[in-house]
Amino acid sequence: MTDTYNQLKNELRALYPGFTDIELNEMANCLIDFYTTLTEATIENNEENKEL
Numbered sequence: 001m002t003d004t005y006n007q008l009k010n011e012l013r014a015l016y017p018g019f020t021d022i023e024l025n026e027m028a029n030c031l032i033d034f035y036t037t038l039t040e041a042t043i044e045n046n047e048e049n050k051e052l
Contacts, residue, residue, distance in 0.1 A: 005028055005032065008031065008032070009024050009025065012027050012028060
């Protein structure tokens with residue numbers, strides 16, 4: 001996870017060169033949270049559809 005986090009932060013640093021490390025950390029955390037939530041919701045939806 002740490003390697004993925006650092007890769008994401010480096011990509012964001014390249015896209016947004018004027019942002020501080022604090023802002024980049026916040027963006028990376030928000031993106032990881034978003035995609036984690038999206039994945040969990042998708043899995044849950046697929047499991048519910050299988051039951052029907």
